[in-house]
Amino acid sequence: MRADAQRNRERILDAAEEVFARHGAAASTEEVARRAGVAIGTVFRHFPAKDDLLTAILKRLLARLAEDAAALGGADGLHTFFTRLVARAAARRTVVGLAGVDVPEAVGRLGDAVGELLRQAQAAGTVRRDVQRPEVMALLVSVCQGALHGGWDEDLQARTLAVVFAGLAA
Amino acid sequence: MRADAQRNRERILDAAEEVFARHGAAASTEEVARRAGVAIGTVFRHFPAKDDLLTAILKRLLARLAEDAAALGGADGLHTFFTRLVARAAARRTVVGLAGVDVPEAVGRLGDAVGELLRQAQAAGTVRRDVQRPEVMALLVSVCQGALHGGWDEDLQARTLAVVFAGLAA
Amino acid sequence: MRADAQRNRERILDAAEEVFARHGAAASTEEVARRAGVAIGTVFRHFPAKDDLLTAILKRLLARLAEDAAALGGADGLHTFFTRLVARAAARRTVVGLAGVDVPEAVGRLGDAVGELLRQAQAAGTVRRDVQRPEVMALLVSVCQGALHGGWDEDLQARTLAVVFAGLAA
Amino acid sequence: MRADAQRNRERILDAAEEVFARHGAAASTEEVARRAGVAIGTVFRHFPAKDDLLTAILKRLLARLAEDAAALGGADGLHTFFTRLVARAAARRTVVGLAGVDVPEAVGRLGDAVGELLRQAQAAGTVRRDVQRPEVMALLVSVCQGALHGGWDEDLQARTLAVVFAGLAA
DNA sequence: AATGAATGAGGATTCATTCAT
DNA sequence: GATGAATGAATCCTCATTCAT
Incomplete structure (x- = not known):
């Protein structure tokens, strides 16, 4: 793949996410x-169907989340990740859960990262x-979906997470 | 022919919900x-725009939930309502939170009913x-949105709710 | 035809004209x-097709104009009729010339009345x-069509008619 | 493919005028x-709404008339233009005065051209x-509207215009 | 006679997708 | 590889007309 093609691919993904x-x-x-x-033809050259585009966005998003999660750790890693994610969902109407799209391995990797955070939190x-x-x-x-659809303010986010965290606490 | 029209209205709502x-x-x-x-014209006679149909469904759904909630009470009322609702969402892919539709009073009434359940649970x-x-x-x-999008099985529902209930517990 | 049916017929024609x-x-x-x-069915009982309604309006309109014309006469009868008609067209967006509708005899009667006015004007x-x-x-x-589509003010009506009248003058 | 698109645009305008x-x-x-x-989508690509198509036709028509008028002149320029226009209206049911469409500048340019013809006729x-x-x-x-709606034959056109010309004459 | 609910063909418009340049 | 014009199926909605009550 040519360099400019690669660059176009990224630009399309960014635009699509937005x-x-x-x-x-x-x-x-x-x-x-x-x-x-870019022209419409270029989008379809990179992603032959709209669904491929949606899938690609979700994949990239999940991969980034997994990276994020992997970078955290310690007693509060899980809580931090949780809080950050919800804040982002509420603020940016992220594309979590685009209906009809399934990306098993990406979800799997995120699951692994979260599992690790959980293990550490339990160890601590x-x-x-x-x-x-x-x-x-x-x-x-x-909670991300809820925040997404509900348009919560910061206060409500905090109080809702407080209940969840209390439920998880030892 | 008021009766026929009423019957059609209900049938359309039922069909639309499904x-x-x-x-x-x-x-x-x-x-x-x-x-x-019915013919397409009949749908539009009852609901002049698609949005009116969506709104009507949501309104009816919220009204039913409020009734449901109002019929409960006692120490476990809130928990029962919560559990039942999630089960229904997971099973029937209910139309909770149809984007773009706002039905303030209906939401308000449901909120009141839930508030009452909360009060009783706290009293107990x-x-x-x-x-x-x-x-x-x-x-x-x-949790309804999560169940809706995630397709949880009964076990996962129970475990997820267990965390939430623990978070709410005294 | 019952009295109320007759009354309805008139009301429908009035409404339709407007x-x-x-x-x-x-x-x-x-x-x-x-x-x-009235209910829509009533309109269709009196006028089985929309076109019949349009035709009926035009017929009634032309009949009234013929009456009007017949009531005039003398040296200025034609001029008066002409002026009055244009003023009405400009002011009320009358339904002169509803496309696709033909009402020969009504047009004929109006033509006769105007012909008579013409004869008198020429005699004078x-x-x-x-x-x-x-x-x-x-x-x-x-000129009625022009006034209708052009939205002329009184001054323009007058000046336009002045040219036509000059053209007709001896 | 700019050339193809341009050719299609013209073909659509021609077809629409007809x-x-x-x-x-x-x-x-x-x-x-x-x-x-062409396919329906192509029409809407060139003219996003039906109204845009109507406006474009009218604009082109008025522009052509203005050109026509500008090419004439002399003592009989105005009369020639007038006569030609009416003949065309009667023959081709031209789209003069499509309701609801406003094209001020195009109308303005035609007005200017006619004004110039008038000036020359008065000078002569x-x-x-x-x-x-x-x-x-x-x-x-x-007179164009009248001819349009009335379906005049050549003789009636001539006699009607004769009255108007007499009215304009010195 | 009147009512007004139901019908369904028709029309404007959108949009994923294809393909000639 | 990129472009963007063309395609045409699909969708929302309107409205003349019919007909059961």
Whole structure:
């Protein structure tokens, strides 16, 4: 792949993330092309169908989250990650959970990273021993979705997370 | 013919709830008409724009939930309502939180009913005193959205709710 | 025909004249029914097709004009009629010339009345002898249409008619 | 592919002029596409809304008329233009005065051209000094509309114009 | 006779996708 | 590889007309 093709690919992904975040998955591919500064044909050359574009965004997003999570650790790593993620969802209407798109391995890697944070938190005594990874992931997704759809302010975010954290606490 | 029209209205709402639940708000109005067994014009006679139909569904759904909540009470009322709602969301892909639709009073009534359940739970000592209504609502929405998008099984539902309930507990 | 049926017929015609005058022939029959204060079925009982309604309006309008014309006479009868008609067209966006509708006899009667005015004007020496009825009718229709589409003010009406009258003068 | 697009744009305009002239502004955009030999999407790519198409036709028509007028002159320029225009209206059911469409500058340019013809005719003594541009324009529009709606034959056109010309004459 | 609910064809518009340049 | 014009299926919505009550 040529260098400019690679650069276009990134620009398209950036534009798509922004556009779909702002207007939902129903936003038009033309709009993505426009914001990326390329022609519509270029978008379809890189992503043969709209769904491929959505999938690619989600994949990249999950990969970044996994990286983020992997960079954290210690007693409060899980809490920090959780809080940060929710704040981002509430603030930026992130594209978490674009309906109809499945990216098993990416989700898997994120799950692993979160699992590690959980292990460390439990080792440090910050989280109860009988809590398991699936429900932590479930809560993560839930609260992000809730924040996304509800437009919470900072205060409500904090109070809601406080309940969840109390539920996780030893 | 007032009776016929009323019956059609209900059939359209039922059909719409089903169709939009299954395929999301992007499903076509034509599909709703087909499932309701009426012509497309009839749908638009009752709901002049697609949005009116979505709003009507959401309104009815919220009203039913408020009724449900109002029928409960006691130490475990809140927990029961919470659990039931999540189960329903996971099972039926309910239309909670249809984007772009606002039904303030309906939401308000549901909030009141939940607030009452919270009060009783706190009176019974099942829920901590410093928990407030907004975060309870936020958690409710969150976990429903999570269940909706995640396709949880019963076990995961139970474990996730266990964390939330522990967080609410005195 | 029952008395109330007759009354409804008139009310529908009045409403239709107003509605079509305001919004053009593309206005909806429902709107006519609404303004007439009857149900849509009633409109269609009296006028089986929209076109029948348009025709009926035009017929009534032409009949009234013929009456008007017949009530005039003398040296200035034609001029008066001409002026009055144009003023009305400009002011009320009358339904003169609803496309696609033909009402030969009504047009004929109006033509006769105008012909009579012409004859009298020529007898009085106000109008040239070699002017014939068809071009008078043509000018009448033309200037009404022009006024209708152009939204002329009083001054422009006057000046335009002045040219036409000069052209007709002996 | 700029050339192709331009060619299509012209074909669409030609088709639209014909279709709307024949069936009025209510004719369907599909029909225009069909006659132009393009797909419906192509029409909407060039003219995002039906109104844009109508406006474009009118603009082009007025521009052509202004050119026509500008090419004439002398004692009989105004009369020639007038006569030619009416003949065309009667023959081709031109789209003069499409309701709801406003193209001020195009109208302005035509007005200027007609004004110049008027000036020359007055200089040559063919038209009275006290006649002004507005009523000339008004008569022009009127007689075209009349011819349009009335379906005049050549003889009636001539006789009607004769009256108007007599009215303008010195 | 009147009512107004139901019908369904028709029309404007959007948008994912293809393909000639 | 990029461009952007063309395609045409799909969708929302309107409205003349019919018909059960």
